[in-house]
Amino acid sequence: MSARADCARRSEEPTPDKSALATRTPRPVSRVVSRVSEVDIPASPAQLAEIADQSFQAAKTRATELWDRTRIDEAKEFLRELASSVSAIQTLILLAEASSLQYNTLQDTHFLYQTPAAAGFASREVRFPNLSKLLGSGWWGPATLWSVTNWGLPLVISYFFNLTLRTNTRHKSSRTESTIDPFTFNIAKAILAYSTYYVYTTADAALAGHPDAIVAQDLSWGPFSAVSVSTVRENILGGYYGIQIGAVVGLLVSLYDAALKK
Numbered sequence: 001m002s003a004r005a006d007c008a009r010r011s012e013e014p015t016p017d018k019s020a021l022a023t024r025t026p027r028p029v030s031r032v033v034s035r036v037s038e039v040d041i042p043a044s045p046a047q048l049a050e051i052a053d054q055s056f057q058a059a060k061t062r063a064t065e066l067w068d069r070t071r072i073d074e075a076k077e078f079l080r081e082l083a084s085s086v087s088a089i090q091t092l093i094l095l096a097e098a099s100s101l102q103y104n105t106l107q108d109t110h111f112l113y114q115t116p117a118a119a120g121f122a123s124r125e126v127r128f129p130n131l132s133k134l135l136g137s138g139w140w141g142p143a144t145l146w147s148v149t150n151w152g153l154p155l156v157i158s159y160f161f162n163l164t165l166r167t168n169t170r171h172k173s174s175r176t177e178s179t180i181d182p183f184t185f186n187i188a189k190a191i192l193a194y195s196t197y198y199v200y201t202t203a204d205a206a207l208a209g210h211p212d213a214i215v216a217q218d219l220s221w222g223p224f225s226a227v228s229v230s231t232v233r234e235n236i237l238g239g240y241y242g243i244q245i246g247a248v249v250g251l252l253v254s255l256y257d258a259a260l261k262k
Contacts, residue, residue: 086182086250086257093246094151097236101146104235106133141228145221146236149192150243158185164258183258186250193247196221197233197240 067073082088106129117123133139162181199219219226233240 086253089253090182090185090250093250097146097150097243097246100237101142101232101235103129105139105142105231106130138231141224142231142235145196145224145228146232149196149221150189153192154185154188155180157188158182182250182254186247186254189250190244190247193240193243196229197243199233199240 115124115126158181159179161184162178163184164178164181219229221229236242238245
């Protein structure tokens with residue numbers, strides 16, 4: 001009986017493995033319970049909306065920081081300030097005239113290749129300007145004539161006849177003075193365009209009271225031949241009237257700028 005009792009007593013005593021398992025088993029369960037308790041579950045739709053708004057504000061702040069790093073706003077403001085001047089508008093007008101003249105005078109282009117037809121798009125020929133024309137007088141004559149009449153002589157005239165240098169205003173300052181007078185520049189440009197590119201037609205003869213008069217006009221201008229004059233008049237943007245419209249726009253802008261500086 002003593003041996004049996006001793007064995008029963010030993011079997012009831014916890015072994016080291018059982019005691020370790022008994023002490024270790026509740027720990028993972030307690031960790032899971034603690035983690036679940038740490039999760040902040042919204043108690044109401046109002047809290048859920050507040051969390052969504054906070055997430056949106058954080059994303060908005062991050063997007064604003066990324067946008068500021070691109071410096072697009074600074075470039076936009078710099079371009080806006082640069083374009084908000086009489087000189088910038090006048091330069092754009094001259095660039096439009098020069099681009100149209102060069103594009104039309106170099107219209108005899110070399111054929112490069114033909115794009116394949118795609119769904120909704122027709123096949124088109126890709127061409128390149130005939131730059132060999134730059135070596136002949138057929139290009140230099142019209143280009144030089146346009147440069148002289150549309151900005152060369154007007155610049156010289158507006159430099160010497162600069163009305164902004166003698167402004168009789170109480171608030172006279174360097175802001176009201178310009179190296180080149182834009183008003184005089186556009187007047188000189190309009191007069192030169194009229195004397196160079198205007199063609200006296202039979203309709204003008206009829207208005208003058210001579211409907212049967214034969215219009216015979218020498219279309220050359222100074223050292224430039226009639227071919228150069230006709231090339232500029234026929235290939236520039238808007239022709240003769242396009243040049244005059246550009247001069248009128250320059251006059252209006254210069255007057256508006258002068259009024260703002262008073």
